[in-house]
Amino acid sequence: MSDGPVIDLRGVTVRYGRFVALDDVTATSEGGAVGLLGPNGAGKSSLIKALLGLVPLAEGEAKVLGDDVRRQPDRLRRRLGYMPERDAAFPHLTGFQATWYAGRLAGMPDADARRRAHEVLLFAGLEEARYRDVSTYSTGMRQRVKLAQALVHDPDLLFLDEPTNGLDPKGRDEMLALIKTLSRAKGIHVVLSSHLLRDVEDVCGSVLVMRHGKMVKHETIEGLRKATDDAFSVLLRGDGEAFKLACERRGMAVRPRKGTEVEVHVPRGTGARDVFGAALESGTVVHKLVPTRVSLEEALLDVLGRDD
Amino acid sequence: MVVHDRSYSRWDGDRTGKVPGAWVILDRGVMTGLAVLFKRKIFAVLLTLWAFGPFVAAVLIMYAVFYFRSTPELAEIARNMSDVLRLVTPTPDTLWGYLVNLQLPVVFMLCVLVGSGLIAEDRRTNALELYLSRPLGRFQYVTGKLAVIGFFLSLVTVVPAVIIVLVWMALGATSADELASLSGLIVKAVEAGAVQVLVMSLLILAASSLAKRARNATILFVGFLVVSEIILHGILFEVLGNPSVHLVSILYDVRQCAAWLLDNPAELDPDVPALHCAVVLLGWVVLWSGVILRRVRPVEVVA
DSSP: OOOOOOOOEEEEEEEEEEEEEEEEEEEEESSSSEEEETTTTHHHHHHHHHHTTSOOEEEEEEEEEEETTOOOOHHHHTTTTEEEESSOOOOBBBBBHHHHHHHHHTTHHHHHHHHHHHHHHHHHOOTTTSSBBBOOOOOHHHHHHHHHHHHOOOOSSEEEEEEETTTHHHHHHHHHHHHHIIIIOOOEEEEEEEEEHHHHHHOOSEEEETTTEEEEEEEEHHHHHTSOOEEEEEEEEEEEHHHHHHHHHTTTTOOOOOOOEEEEEEOOTOOOHHHHHHHHHOOOOOEEEEEEOOOOOOOOOHHHHOOO | OOOHHHHHHEEEEOOOOOOOOOHHHHHHHHHHHHHTSSHHHHHHHHHHHHHHHHHHHHHHHHHHHHHHHGGGGHHHHHHHHHHHHHSSSOOHHHHIIIIIIIHHHHHHIIIIITHHHHHHHHHHHTTHHHHHSOOOHHHHHHHHHHHHHHHHHHHHHHHHHHHHHHHHHHHHSSSSHHHHHHHHHHHHHHHHHHHHHHHHHHHHHHHHHOOHHHHHHHHHHHHHHHHIIIIIIIIIHHHHHOOOGGGOOOHHHHHHHHHHHHHOOOOOOTSSHHHHHHHHHHHHHHHHHHHHHHHHSOOOOOO
């Protein structure tokens, strides 16, 4: 495996006709589990497809695992696994045949592809259903067989495009557990594209945030949270409206929660002392003040909002 | 009780891919094609009889005549069978008839049953994304699919034709000159059959690449042949009366080229040069190849 960055993008631009899907994207990732975040149409899937060599780069240079996407696509794809967002299956094949076939197409010898197909189907939890036609599978099983197909040739880097799409909560947790095992215990680099921020939060150590085809931010999950405002959950007694006005004068935002409880977002450089100051000024009493964990969703909204 | 290790294990085998992707597609495609053909047993048996009946009959007649000739008390029967033998003895004329007339309905059936879904089904199930995210280019993918339909069509045209010639070489050839002539006939049969197989394979693959269901690909395939053979060819020839109109008929072009390649002047239409037919077929081949390669993409750009 290459010692350099796992993903190295320099000025990558992808166009579909006149539409610019990726606009001068520059980013580097050292590997591990990386989340690809952004609203619909941000360019997440286009980025994955560009890295797989499925769509041509109009400009720029992209290296994955040290290989140039344009110059060595076949060599590179032998080391990549891809689980597409759309429902995708080889027609007329059972789960085992489809996984074995995916391995053969990836360049595996026949016997190894057969053995690995059984192994990864077992890992994906499809041992009972592996001899059934994939067209008879439920949505969750189809997601699992897509994962098995992406894993059969033991890739060094796995691209997962919305892997929990259509799964029930239990199936979603199981899928995320499988992905976590791959990235944390088995040393496979993972790029996880998802619009479900909790999925990314559960699995990934860092995120690439995209918007309108541009790379807006590359940050660790904790860094992204830290980069946003702190927040406190405050239980009040007294005039809530006066407290809100006092907070706003200090540059803090107040969002109502249950009953007399509010959430106060404080900008960087301010803190709990300012919350108490606002309470004093408005003649209200703070009964409880607890720092709240900023969710990745809020952090992301903050990043996307600032760059708007 | 067997305890399975459910955890993921790494694999450090050889990923260099000794077997080309097109071969893997051919291998799997043939198995899938056979599964489709043998889905209904009675239908499969009837199709097999239809496809190989004339071939088996020809071989049996040749063998029977050879056997009767070598048995003095049955020699009379062999003499009586000489007319039948003439129909199956491999000559440019009989091979031309076998390839482009007798087997044509079987070729159509196989195109529809096996070929129509080759790309269309992959497009319907979004499998193209799975194929092309592997170390496999569009050209390899198309080559693999072409090989699948080519295999089935060759199996009912070129292969039996060559076997018929080989059987006759073993049983009926009486001189070195005749053996040499029959060897040449094998090459000619392969060439003529290859033209037919390539043209029909590319046509059904082009139709398949334009559709998202096998049924729709069949409609396109049949529709194209109806338009080119009946509407354009038939009506235009009636109206204009110009022999050059024959060029719009793909089946006519295939027949002319086959007659030319088999060196069979009896079936060669003197009004239209075979070279013109070959050029027209080449044009179709280039056009259909372009259509297929254009439609086989991992990403569909809608806007």
